[in-house]
Amino acid sequence: MSKFQAPKGVSEYFPPNSNQFEYVRDQLLRTARLAGYNLIELPVFEDTEVFTRGVGESTDVVSKEMYTFEDRGGRSITLRPEGTAGVMRAVIEHNLDRGQLPVKLFYTGPFFRAERPQAGRYRQFYQVGIEAIGYTDPEIDVEVIAVADSAFKALGLTKYKLNITSLGDTESRQAHRKDLMKYIAGLDLDEATSARAQINPLRLFDDKRAEIKELMAKAPLLLDYLNKDSVQHFEAVKNILNDIGIKYQVNPYMVRGLDYYTGTTFEFDHEMLGAQSGIGGGGRYDGLMNSLGGSDVSGIGFGLGVDRILMACQAEGSLPDNLNQIELFIAPISHPAKALAFKLLTQLRIAGISCDMAFGDRALKGAMKAADKSGAKYGLVIGDDEINSGMGQLKLMSSGEIISSSLTPSELIKRLGKNN
Ligand code: HAM
Numbered sequence: 001m002s003k004f005q006a007p008k009g010v011s012e013y014f015p016p017n018s019n020q021f022e023y024v025r026d027q028l029l030r031t032a033r034l035a036g037y038n039l040i041e042l043p044v045f046e047d048t049e050v051f052t053r054g055v056g057e058s059t060d061v062v063s064k065e066m067y068t069f070e071d072r073g074g075r076s077i078t079l080r081p082e083g084t085a086g087v088m089r090a091v092i093e094h095n096l097d098r099g100q101l102p103v104k105l106f107y108t109g110p111f112f113r114a115e116r117p118q119a120g121r122y123r124q125f126y127q128v129g130i131e132a133i134g135y136t137d138p139e140i141d142v143e144v145i146a147v148a149d150s151a152f153k154a155l156g157l158t159k160y161k162l163n164i165t166s167l168g169d170t171e172s173r174q175a176h177r178k179d180l181m182k183y184i185a186g187l188d189l190d191e192a193t194s195a196r197a198q199i200n201p202l203r204l205f206d207d208k209r210a211e212i213k214e215l216m217a218k219a220p221l222l223l224d225y226l227n228k229d230s231v232q233h234f235e236a237v238k239n240i241l242n243d244i245g246i247k248y249q250v251n252p253y254m255v256r257g258l259d260y261y262t263g264t265t266f267e268f269d270h271e272m273l274g275a276q277s278g279i280g281g282g283g284r285y286d287g288l289m290n291s292l293g294g295s296d297v298s299g300i301g302f303g304l305g306v307d308r309i310l311m312a313c314q315a316e317g318s319l320p321d322n323l324n325q326i327e328l329f330i331a332p333i334s335h336p337a338k339a340l341a342f343k344l345l346t347q348l349r350i351a352g353i354s355c356d357m358a359f360g361d362r363a364l365k366g367a368m369k370a371a372d373k374s375g376a377k378y379g380l381v382i383g384d385d386e387i388n389s390g391m392g393q394l395k396l397m398s399s400g401e402i403i404s405s406s407l408t409p410s411e412l413i414k415r416l417g418k419n420n
Contacts, residue, residue, distance in 0.1 A: 009117025010124040011307045019323040021126075024155060024310045025108060028128040031151035032106035035143065037130050040105040042086050044112075048076040054085030054292055056259025058199035065113040079112035082258060083129040084285065084301055085292070091133060092294035101134030101297075108306070120276030120308050129282075131301035133289070138236035141264040141284065142244070144300050148268060148280050149246050155309065156318030157270070160279060163251040164237070164266040167202075167222055168230035170287070173262070176225035177201060183219050206255035223252040230263065237264050260285040264300065270308070272315035279312055280304035322375065327416050329376035329397075330357040331367030337382040344382075344409055351413045371397065378403070378416065 006012055013021040048068050055062050067079040080086050087105060090096070096103050108128045115121050130147060132140050145162065152160055167173060180201045189197065193212070196203050204216050226234065241248055248266075256265050265283030273279070282302030290296045313319045328348065332341035341357050348355045358370040371379040382392040394403045394412065407415065 007123065009115070009122050011122040011126070016323075020313070020319050021306065021310055023319065023323050024313060025126065025128060025306050027154050028151045028304055028306065028309070029106065029108060031147055031154055032128065032130050034150075035104070035130075035147045037104040037106040037132075037147075040087060040090060040107050042083075042090055042107065043080075044110060045077045045079050046086050046089060048078040050085050050089050050292065051078050051081060054088065054260060054288060055082060056200065058196050058203050059257055059259055061113060061257055065115055067112045067114060081111060081113045083107055083111065083127060083303055084131060084258075084260065084288070084299075087129075087131050087301075088133075088289050088292050088294065088299070092289060092292060097134050097289070097295065097297045102140060103133040104130070105133070106130045111303075118276065120273055120305075120311055122307060126306035127303045128306055129301060129303040131299055133299040134297045136286070136298045138233055138240060138264075141233075141237045141300055142240040142246075144282060144302055145241065145266055146244060146246060148282075148302050148304060151304065152268070152279070152309070155313050157309075157312055157316055158318075159272055159316060160268050160270045160312070162246065162248040162266060162268055163254050164241075164248050164264065165223060165250060165252055165254045166226060166230060166234040166237075166264055167261050167283070168226040168234075169262065172226045172230045173222065175227070176220060176222045179220045179225070180222075187215050200259055202255050205253055206257070221252045223250075233263060256281060256283060260288040260291075262286040266302075268304075270312040270315075273308060273311060276308060278305065279308045326354040326356055326374060326376045328353060328355040328378045328380060329371040329374040330355065330380045330382060330392075331371045332357065333367050333381065333383045335361070337384060341382050344412075347409055348413060348416070351417060353413065353416045380412070 048066070051066060052062055057063060061081045066081055069077055071077045087107065091103065106129065109126065110124050111127050112124055114123055117123060130144060132144055149162065168176070184197050184201055184204065193204070193207070202222070204212060205219070207213065207216070238248070238250075254265065254267060256267070261283045263284035263286060267281035268279050269277040270279045271277065280302055282300065284298065284300040286298040288299065330341045330345060332338040345355055345357050356374055356376070358367040367381070368379070376397055379395045379397050380392045381395070393405045394407055395401065396403055
C-alpha cells in the first residue's frame with residue numbers, strides 16, 4: 001500500500017475513466033451553452049454565512065456536512081457544498097441583475113459535503129449547474145428542466161425519471177406551515193427532530209426513518225395548499241412540459257435538501273443507481289437573493305451530479321468507444337528517426353492533428369506495441385530507410401492495413417486533417 005491515500009470518500013478520475021468523465025461533463029456543459037447560458041467561475045470557498053443563510057440551518061448540508069474552518073485572518077470559511085448560494089453572492093456583488101434579464105449562468109467544478117461515503121456519494125463530487133435569474137414566467141422553469149433532460153438525452157440515457165412538485169409562494173407555504181405545525185405538535189417526536197421541524201417542518205417529509213415516514217404519511221401536503229397564483233404557475237409548467245414532450249411524475253412528498261426553494265422543484269432519478277439515484281435536481285428560489293442582501297429578484301436552476309451521471313451512462317452502456325482517441329502514433333525505430341518523428345509531431349499538432357510518439361529507445365517491436373497501446377487510429381513507422389526516402393509507412397491500427405508507404409509530411413497533414 002502506498003504511504004499516502006486520497007482523503008476518504010472523494011471521487012478521483014484518471015485515464016481511461018477520466019476520458020469518460022470529461023466527455024460526460026462536456027456534454028452537460030454543451031447543452032447549457034446551447035440554451036444561451038454563460039460561464040460563471042467562482043471560488044470553491046466562501047464566507048460561511050453565504051451557506052448558513054442561503055442554504056438554511058435546518059438542512060443536513062449546513063448542520064452536518066459543511067467543511068468549515070477558520071482562515072489565517074480568523075474568518076470562517078466553508079468549502080462550497082453547493083453552487084447556487086455562491087452564484088447569488090456573486091450576482092449581488094457584481095450587480096449582474098441590473099442588466100438584461102434573465103441572467104443565465106452555468107458553472108462546473110468540485111463541491112464538498114462531509115457525508116457518509118458510499119457508491120455514488122462522495123465528500124468531493126462534481127456538478128454542472130445552471131441558474132436563470134430574474135424571470136418568473138413558467139417558461140423559464142421548463143427551460144431549466146428541459147436543458148437537463150436534453151443533456152441526459154445527448155448522453156444516450158433513457159432509464160431516468162423526472163419528479164416535480166411545487167412549494168408554492170410565501171402565502172401558500174405559510175398557510176400550509178400553520179396546519180403542518182399543528183399536525184407535528186400532535187406527534188411524539190424526539191428533541192432533535194422537533195427542533196428541526198421548528199426551523200423547517202418540510203424536512204420531516206424527507207426523514208429516512210420508517211417510524212417518521214409512517215407519521216408523515218398522513219400529514220397535510222403543501223401541494224393541497226397552493227393559492228390561485230401558485231396553482232396557475234404549476235399548471236402552466238405542467239402544460240408546457242406536456243407540450244414539449246417531457247414526461248414527469250408529480251411527487252408531492254419530494255423535499256429538496258436545501259431550504260431556499262419556492263415554487264417549482266424537481267429531481268431526476270436514474271433507475272440503475274441504487275440508493276444514490278438522484279442524478280440532478282433543482283428548482284425555484286425566489287427569496288434567496290433577498291435573504292443574501294440583494295434585491296428581490298427571482299431565480300431557478302439545477303445542479304447535475306457528474307459522478308452519478310457518469311455511473312448511469314456506464315450502467316446503460318451509452319458512452320461512445322474510443323473517447324479521446326488520438327489520430328496518429330509515430331513509432332521511430334532509431335535515434336535519427338526519433339529526431340525526425342519529433343519534428344513531424346510538432347508540425348502535425350500545429351496543424352490540429354492529435355498525435356503522440358514512442359519515447360525512449362525502442363526497437364520496432366516495442367515501438368509498435370506502444371502504438372497499439374496508445375489506441376491511436378493510425379500508426380506511422382519511421383526507420384532509417386524512411387529518413388532517406390523522406391517519409392514512413394502509414395498503417396490503420398485496427399486492421400493493420402497499410403494505407404500508404406510514402407507520404408510526405410504535407411501529404412500526411414492533408415490526409416489526416418481530412419479525418420478531423
Ligand atoms: P442537490 O440536489 O443538493 O442540489 O445536488 C444536485 C446533484 O448533485 C444531486 O442530484 C446529485 O446528483 C449530486 N450530488 C449531491 N451530493 C452528492 C454527493 N455527496 N456525491 C455525489 N453526488 C452528489 C444542489 O446542489 C442545488 N444547488 C441545485 C440547484 C441549482 N438548485 C437551484 N439551482
